[in-house]
Amino acid sequence: MTTSPGDTAxxxxxxxxxxxxxxxxxxxxxxxxAAAHFGTDADQIERDLRLLFMTGISPGLPGDLIEVDLEALEGDRVIRVDNADYLARPVRFSPAEATALVVALRTMVEAAPHEARDVIARTLTKLEQAAGAEDEGLLRLHVTPTPLETSAVLPVLEAAIAHGTQAEITYHVPSRDEASRRVVDPRGLARVEEVLYLDAWCHTAEGDRAFRVDRILSAHELDTPVADPGARARDLTGGWFTDAETTTVTLRLAPPARWVVEYYPVTGQRPGPDDTVDVELEVASEQWVQSLLLRLAPHATLLAPAAYATAFTEAARATLRLYQVDGVDS
Incomplete structure (x- = not known):
């Protein structure tokens, strides 16, 4: 992490x-x-912003990352960020996180330098007061209960798995900020680190999917049996899967658009004709691809999938028509 002199990580x-x-x-x-507001120089703020666009929410697909308008930053020296609304909300500790923090602070307070003890003690007091002052209340320290603590989703999924029946779920996809309803064949539940996943065959997507249980807004067990009663749950502990529905997109980038390779994680790239480069990205939203192409125009071409290319051409023509009056450019 690059910082200016006197500015620590x-x-x-x-x-x-x-x-x-x-x-x-x-x-x-x-x-x-912005630099004046935070008491630093413009170069440092620019370095901060270039670090920001490498961060985002899991699973870290292009549509999950914080957007920084580099053209406005480099040209007009204006900062615009997008796709980061979740950071506008106050950060809340989970019960386990709060408990771990209190235990760590109690351990530190005696061994810490004298000048730091007062700060640690005040922080510890605030946490314990928020938890109700009693040790047994620490595990309940969470202003808003987690979805798994308040949702009836989990027993519904467990029942469907046990009975070998399908389930209808409503699932929130954060990279598109959409809730979609789908019918799935549940196979099993697996905990990967601190997240619980449902492994299932999704009839809507016509493929295997791993759904984060805390993003399942509702679930209903159906009477219909699963299509393949003998299917076993997959091993999700290897970290290879994603709960987002992804599509491989191939773009041909001219030199002015090659910043995409540095800005977004690409899964493959190869030289193209006339000093271009062909890159592949895994994306979770066709709308996000269209938005990216409008930013890159005329220096990028969508090579695949063909359906995305056709849809983008139609969307671009519709956009151009908005700037025309009676067939005459305005």
């Missing part, structure tokens, strides 16, 4: 956590104004 992390809500609340901020 913890300083930068603290600034990044404050920077995004600051920008989201204002919509657009001049680079120099």
């Amino acid at each position: 913890p300083d930068q992390v603290a600034r990044l956590l404050a920077l995004v809500p600051y920008l989201l609340a204002r919509g657009e901020v001049r680079l120099d104004d």
